[in-house]
Amino acid sequence: MRDDLQLDGQGRLRHLLTIEGLPRQTLLDILNTAESFISVGEREIKKVPLLRGKTVVNLFFESSTRTRTTFEIAGKRLSADVINLAVAQSSTTKGETVLDTIDNLEAMHTDLFVVRHAQSGAAHLIARHVPPHVHIINAGDGRHAHPTQAMLDVFTIRRHKPDFSRLQVAIVGDILHSRVARSLIHALNILGAGEIRVVGPRTLLPAQVETLGARVFYDPAQGLRDVDVVVMLRLQKERMEGALLPSEQEFFQRYGLTEERLALAKPDVLVMHPGPINRGVEIDSRVADGPRSVILEQVTNGIAVRMAIMSITLGNHARPAGETP
Amino acid sequence: MHILIEGGRVIDPAHQFDAITDLFIAVGRIAGLGYPPAGFKAERVIDARGRIVCPGLIDLCARLREPGQEHKATIATEARAAAAGGITTLVCPPDTDPVIDEPAVVELIRRRAKAAGHARVLTLGALTHRLRGERLAEMAALKDAGCVGVGDGGHPIANTRVLRRALEYAATFDLTVFLTPLDPELGSGLAHEGQVATRMGLSGIPAAAETGIIARDLELVRDLGVRVHFGRLSSARSVELVARAQAEGLPVTADVAVHHLHLSENDLAGFDSRCHVRPPLRGPRDRDALRAGLASGVLGMLCSDHRPHEPDAKQAPFGDTEPGISGLDTLLALSLRLVRDGVLPLPALIERLTWGPAHILGLDRGHLGIGAPADVCVFDPDADWLVTADTLRSRGQNSPFIGWHLQGRVTHTLLEGRVVYEV
Numbered sequence: 001m002r003d004d005l006q007l008d009g010q011g012r013l014r015h016l017l018t019i020e021g022l023p024r025q026t027l028l029d030i031l032n033t034a035e036s037f038i039s040v041g042e043r044e045i046k047k048v049p050l051l052r053g054k055t056v057v058n059l060f061f062e063s064s065t066r067t068r069t070t071f072e073i074a075g076k077r078l079s080a081d082v083i084n085l086a087v088a089q090s091s092t093t094k095g096e097t098v099l100d101t102i103d104n105l106e107a108m109h110t111d112l113f114v115v116r117h118a119q120s121g122a123a124h125l126i127a128r129h130v131p132p133h134v135h136i137i138n139a140g141d142g143r144h145a146h147p148t149q150a151m152l153d154v155f156t157i158r159r160h161k162p163d164f165s166r167l168q169v170a171i172v173g174d175i176l177h178s179r180v181a182r183s184l185i186h187a188l189n190i191l192g193a194g195e196i197r198v199v200g201p202r203t204l205l206p207a208q209v210e211t212l213g214a215r216v217f218y219d220p221a222q223g224l225r226d227v228d229v230v231v232m233l234r235l236q237k238e239r240m241e242g243a244l245l246p247s248e249q250e251f252f253q254r255y256g257l258t259e260e261r262l263a264l265a266k267p268d269v270l271v272m273h274p275g276p277i278n279r280g281v282e283i284d285s286r287v288a289d290g291p292r293s294v295i296l297e298q299v300t301n302g303i304a305v306r307m308a309i310m311s312i313t314l315g316n317h318a319r320p321a322g323e324t325p
Numbered sequence: 326m327h328i329l330i331e332g333g334r335v336i337d338p339a340h341q342f343d344a345i346t347d348l349f350i351a352v353g354r355i356a357g358l359g360y361p362p363a364g365f366k367a368e369r370v371i372d373a374r375g376r377i378v379c380p381g382l383i384d385l386c387a388r389l390r391e392p393g394q395e396h397k398a399t400i401a402t403e404a405r406a407a408a409a410g411g412i413t414t415l416v417c418p419p420d421t422d423p424v425i426d427e428p429a430v431v432e433l434i435r436r437r438a439k440a441a442g443h444a445r446v447l448t449l450g451a452l453t454h455r456l457r458g459e460r461l462a463e464m465a466a467l468k469d470a471g472c473v474g475v476g477d478g479g480h481p482i483a484n485t486r487v488l489r490r491a492l493e494y495a496a497t498f499d500l501t502v503f504l505t506p507l508d509p510e511l512g513s514g515l516a517h518e519g520q521v522a523t524r525m526g527l528s529g530i531p532a533a534a535e536t537g538i539i540a541r542d543l544e545l546v547r548d549l550g551v552r553v554h555f556g557r558l559s560s561a562r563s564v565e566l567v568a569r570a571q572a573e574g575l576p577v578t579a580d581v582a583v584h585h586l587h588l589s590e591n592d593l594a595g596f597d598s599r600c601h602v603r604p605p606l607r608g609p610r611d612r613d614a615l616r617a618g619l620a621s622g623v624l625g626m627l628c629s630d631h632r633p634h635e636p637d638a639k640q641a642p643f644g645d646t647e648p649g650i651s652g653l654d655t656l657l658a659l660s661l662r663l664v665r666d667g668v669l670p671l672p673a674l675i676e677r678l679t680w681g682p683a684h685i686l687g688l689d690r691g692h693l694g695i696g697a698p699a700d701v702c703v704f705d706p707d708a709d710w711l712v713t714a715d716t717l718r719s720r721g722q723n724s725p726f727i728g729w730h731l732q733g734r735v736t737h738t739l740l741e742g743r744v745v746y747e748v
Contacts, residue, residue, distance in 0.1 A: 005595070020524070099640055119642030120526040121596030128595075142644065144526030179526060206523040207531075 005127050013312050015127045015136040018145040019186040027190055031155050033308035034301070040077055041303055050311050051080035054111045058084045060139070061098070061117040066275050066299065067139050067149070071114045074306035080112075098122060099129050106134055112314055113137070120144035120179075135313040137306075143177050149274050150183035152305040154191060156298050157229055160270055164193045170223050170265075171214070172199040172255060173233035173282050176206045176244075180274045181233060189213040199223035200255060203244040220255055224264040231272045232257050235282045248281050257283045262292065270294050326742060327351050327366055333373025333703060337380065338676030339683075339692030348378055350699040353742035358693065369744075371737055373703050377671070380679040380691045381413025381700030381738060385580050386556055387631040387653060389415065389446065392433060393422025398633040398720040400434065404443035406653045406718035408746035411702035411735040412629075414690060415444050416682075418503070419451040420478035426451035426462040428470035435471060443745045445700075447686070449476045449503055452491040458482040461491055465498050473686045474554070476503030479603075481538055483509050489545050496551040501685060503554045506538040506563070507604055515644050517559075517607040521590040527643065530605050532560040539566050546575050554685055555579040557630055559604035561614030568623040578685050579623065581615050582630035583659045584650050584725070586668075588612070592725065598639045598646040599725040602630075619677060620669040626681040627674075629656040633721020651721030654712075658731035661706060665732070671706075699742040708734040 006022065008014045013026055040048055056075040058068050068084060075082035087101060096104075102113065112135045115123050120142030127136040140146045161167060169188055175181045175198045188196050189212075196214040198205060210216055217223030224230060239245050262269065271283075271293045279285045288295060330348040335358065337343075342358070349357035349365055356362045384407070390398040407415055417434060419425035425434070431448050438446035450467030454460040456478045464475050475495050481504065482488040495502045511534035516522040518529025539555060543566065546553050558564060558579050567579045584602065589609045592600045600606060618624040632649025639646050660678060664671050683691025690700055712729045714722045738746040 097637065097641060117642055119644040121644070122642035124596045125598075125640075125642050141642070142526050143528075182524070182526060207518045207529055208520045208523055211520045212524065 005124065012315070015123075016147050016309055016313060017123045017127055017136065017138045019147045019150050019183045019190065020145070022190065024190050027151070027154070027187060030151050030305065030308050030312060031158060033312060034151075034155050034305040037304040037307040038301075040307070041300070046077050047079055048077065049079045051075065051078040051314060054080045054314060055109060056080045056082045056112045056114065056310065057105050057110045058082065058114045058139075059101070059105070059116075060084070060086045061115070061122070062140070064116055064139070067116065070299065070302040071139060071306050074303050074310055077303070078307055078311060080310070098126065102126055102129060106130060110134065112310060114139050116140045118142055137309060137313060140179055143179055143182070145183045146179040147183050148302070148306055148309055149180050150187040151309065152298055152302040153184050153231065153272060153274070154187045155305050156272065156294055156301050157270060159301070160294070161228055164188070164191050166194045167229065168195045168197070168227045169193060169229040169231065170197040170199050170227045171231045171233065172220065172223070172257065174204045174235050174239060175200055175209060175233070176204045177236070178233050182212065184231065185212045185214050197223050197227065201245070204239070220261055221264060224261055227265045227269060229270045229272060230257060230262065230265060232283045234274065234276065235278060252281055256281065257287050259284065259286055259290070262287055272298060275299070326368055328369045328371065328739070328742065329361075329367035330371045330373050330378050330701065330703060333376045333378035335378045335693065336672050336675050337693035338672050339680040340694060342693070343672050348693065348701070350701070350739065350742050353699055355693050355695055355697045355699050357695065371703060376703050376705050376736060378701060378703050379675045380693055381702045381740065382411050382657065382678045383414040383416070383682040383686070383688070383691050384412050384631065384653070384656065385416050385626050385628040385682045386418060386582070387415040387629055388420075388633070388649070389417055390633060391421070391437060392430065397635050397638070400437040400446060401441040402720040403631070403633065403653060404438060404441040404446065408443040408738045408740070409718045409735060410653045411657050411704055411738050412653060413444055413700035413702070413738065413740050414447060414688070416447050416449060416473065416686070418476060418478045419449050420456060420480065424451050424456050424478070425449065425467070425472070426454055426456070428466050431467065431470040431472060444740065447473045449474050449478070451475065452477055452495065452502065453482065453487065456480045458484055458487055461494055464495055464500060468498050468500055473688070474501040474503050476556075477505055479505050481505060481507055481509055485541060488542070489549070492545055492549055492551045492553070496549060501552045501554055501687075503556055504542055505556045506535050506542060508534040508538050511537070512604070515601070515605070516593055517590045517605040519590060519608060521593055525593065525596065532562055532607065532611070535560050535604060536562045536566060539563055543570050543575065543577065546570070546577060550576065552576045557582050557585070557604060558615065558618070558624065559585055559607050559611065561611045564614050564618035564623055568618070568621070571623060578625050580626035580628050580682075581619060581624045582652070583627055583656055584630070584652065586612060586616050586619065586663060587659055588725065596643045597725060598641070598643050599650065599723055601643060601646050601648050602650055603648040616663065616668045619663070620673070625677065626685070627660055627677040628682070629653055631719070633719050634723045636722070639723050649723065650725060651717065651719045651723045653719050654717045655724060655726050655731065657704060657735060658710070658733040659726065661733040662731065699739055701737075701739040702735060703737040704733055704735045706733050708732065710734055
């Protein structure tokens, strides 16, 4: 299901809607560009003029703190004018449609929309609707995709473990509802990761999940064995009501990332989590705050990666010359 | 009015008739085949050379949106589209607003259809009050008012005790019960549970959401002997279940929507909301099994499952869009494509669109026997056309077949001997 909506005639990234179907080189370009932006955040004056005069709207139909904030900071460090809009969406109170909202903001000459929506496919709908000079970055659509999160995850992994060919990654927990898991599996596969595992009870694994290119484990004792990276997913409390799990306690006992379980992985394992974390539900505090955790590094890297994606889609990025991964 | 339809290939599956000949129509009825009845004087001659002449199509499931959703379509607009599609009889399920659970609604629809005049509109009454699955509807009164059957209107009855009583009560009045098998809870997702839904992050509807309900309903049929018709099957296993029940001699029939024979879950790519339908498009293997079921006759009828929508209903993120395809305009041409694909021969196909549905509705229509009401469709089987929004006469332009090249266009439609459409 390659989506040509994302690439223009010359194969350049116009929108970032999903990782699925993107060429390997596009992913490498994003990672390499992000490397060049890391130093911006470490300077006294954290700003480059790449997107000066551009208008970026963070349009969030679903609430978010981390993703919206890092997009905002990323846009500002690129000198864009960034506007945040949280549109309360309730299925019962039908207000303005998504496309009406977009039309109105587009009439204000917005150059880039960063969109989050609770429904899968929302970013595709918007990308198909806007004129060619307007760009869309998907900041999460339903259970479908969260491509910038996947890119910051592989960026973080690559900084610690640059050789992906033998990399073993376990993604643990609620795969069914996770756009992070779907996008990360695609990104790791495109970048040639050795093995991707999904670990969870059958109620939290989507049908035929192995067709995404992942090995399925119900038992974390096997799924975590000798892995290089563990990605824990957030478990939402609603899952208990949908008869998907009996209780948080049982989930933590069976699947929660504890020090004992982590000991099954490689000694230099990276512990990752897209946040926000539920301490004592999917991850023990000692692990979340422990020496193998790179959870806060993910957040920091998220800014550089989002700067890279914003500048690439807006077409003004200065590609680091001669750099190879 | 005496009308001669001259020189066409007349196909009348009910009488196993298939020959190039003339068809004579007098005072609204079929008056002769091959040679004119005594005293026939053609006032109108329709040249049907190179064309097919068959009974007018009977569409077992068409939502006309009136009463209640006139912003989507009206009986008048959809009856006109039906006539242009060679369809002379439309069966309207009871999920209108208000629900067809009292004679006044039946009467309203009848009056609107009569005023429109382009097609006959028949109604299915509700099995339960307001289709809520709690109390029985006044089925005897609905039958007296003209309902040709009773059904769940796309809202399957979760409570098996209520369903059993509704079936018994319907059978008391010799009503056929039209059920749409989909578990209300397990079937609450957006797409067929499988690879595509997993990739797209759409909540899944497993095939068991359909087969589980069919299996339950078949057990009730076995106990009660009531006539049940399953509408819009979508999975291979459903076809198997119905085939087995028919082999046992249970009084069970089933239909399929024509889009389920041409599309599959793969057509959802890019979140194409025009392919958002209920039941969902399933895998290519299911599609092939449904085609085989139509060919074998396990699925005895083919329908449009017409659901016209206003543009806004489809212009939203996939999960916020309304399910359904506007199907009246493409029913015949998509059906003819099955003949080209080698699924079944033309006379058998026409049977699934005419005599098949007429038979389970208990209608003396859908055939060209002498004395039958002259509902006739004349079409050019080879005429190419490109489906565009402009070629759709339904007010609903929500068709995933826009952009398809199809063969087969209606040239004339006669409703009780009246030309209601001609090119």
